[in-house]
């Protein structure tokens with residue numbers, strides 16, 4: 001099979017779905033090379049993607065392989081880089097505290113943070129909605145969730161920005177070096193002086209056998225919540241706003257009936273979900289996927305965005321249609337690694353969109369804001385800026 005070099009594809013970042021559709025017509029699995037030279041297999045078909053996400057022969061921990069393809073340089077053990085039984089144990093302890101009820105209880109705080117961000121805007125104007133709302137909202141919510149003290153939030157935010165979109169390799173490394181001792185001190189403070197935040201609850205939690213999370217596990221988890229829950233939610237909010245602003249009829253309908261917002265958010269997740277491809281998995285044995293045998297020791301990536309646009313599962317998949325049945329989309333993954341923050345992300349998006357429509361009745365795309373600057377690469381789908389006027 002010929003290896004596709006992503007760096008040589010013209011216009012991939014603007015419309016990766018066109019490439020996915022073309023490749024899928026030739027088969028559900030392809031071999032790709034990323035701009036750093038790493039080769040991997042990409043699963044594009046819906047049924048094969050779903051099956052791959054629950055296949056235990058596709059491991060998450062590079063240590064599952066005798067000759068790991070790369071070393072983990074992580075800040076602590078992570079759900080996303082572990083397999084059962086380690087993953088089962090971590091996830092069980094976390095699930096005890098990161099409950100739907102705790103997420104629902106955050107709603108009034110999310111509403112207040114959103115209101116404060118919108119209060120800071122002039123009554124009419126133009127600007128970048130990512131900078132003024134979609135970016136600051138999720139990071140502030142994660143600070144609340146973890147119980148990061150207000151006085152530390154600015155520096156915490158700057159580390160998190162450097163980790164997610166580093167201004168240089170050095171700056172990214174410095175942020176990681178600063179975050180490690182910071183999180184350890186925070187965990188220690190929550191142990192001494194617990195509050196009603198999630199981190200305090202996770203520090204204190206233990207199961208019937210007395211099993212509890214260690215300091216490195218708590219640090220790894222806090223870090224994962226930060227990186228997994230931030231830019232993804234930014235792009236969900238921005239994507240849903242973009243979908244509304246391109247279609248004035250849809251925008252008017254949603255203004256008239258805000259209960260349609262849930263369907264808009266779900267269709268945004270299916271049509272242009274923030275995570276284009278899953279984190280890598282490693283074949284611990286030869287695995288047949290869609291008629292192709294992937295040898296042992298290889299990296300497999302599941303095309304979540306591609307699978308959610310497979311015409312065999314979602315008819316007319318490139319059309320954004322909030323009235324369609326979106327059930328089964330893979331935007332939050334599937335199986336044991338299914339996103340732990342899905343409920344929180346949906347809640348934040350719902351509150352942000354409702355507030356925007358209420359508070360900015362003249363909200364519209366700003367044609368003078370220039371063409372969209374799509375995020376590069378295969379991981380995240382979204383834009384750097386969202387120019388609007390109101």
Ligand code: HEM
Nearest residue numbers: 079080228229232233236278279332333337339340341345
């Ligand atoms: C729209 C926003 C979000 C999207 C699209 C998203 C997507 C995903 C996906 C696709 C996975 C599975 C990755 C894989 O199997 O390789 C995942 C896992 C995860 N997500 Fe999210 N996520 C979002 C928001 C959040 C939020 C807000 C949080 C927490 C604050 C969060 C925390 C996590 C964690 C901890 C995992 C790892 C679960 C495990 O390995 O068991 N995510 N997410």
